[in-house]
Amino acid sequence: MKDKSKILIKFGERVREIRIERGLSQEQLAHLADVHRTYIGMIERAEKNITLINIEKIAKSLNIEIAKLFND
Structure with a gap:
């Protein structure tokens, strides 16, 4: 298995x-998205x-704002 990028993990x-x-x-979120x-x-x-489109x-x-997906 390939090493996973830290940004993908976070x-x-x-x-x-x-x-x-x-x-x-997961199913509900998938439906909404x-x-x-x-x-x-x-x-x-x-x-x-x-x-980026799926983000x-x-x-x-x-x-939420997109930035919230990258900030803790």
Whole structure:
């Protein structure tokens, strides 16, 4: 397995943290963001290098500013 980029790991952890704070399942977040459920899981496990478009979709679905996905 390839080494995972630190930014992907931190981003995935942040998405998971906020998703759980909002009481959303991966499936619910995926539906809101119009992406596949497995895609959310892959992001949270740092297996996907997410695009800016999908970062925006997730931020909107979580009702937060994009920057909040990168800040603790």
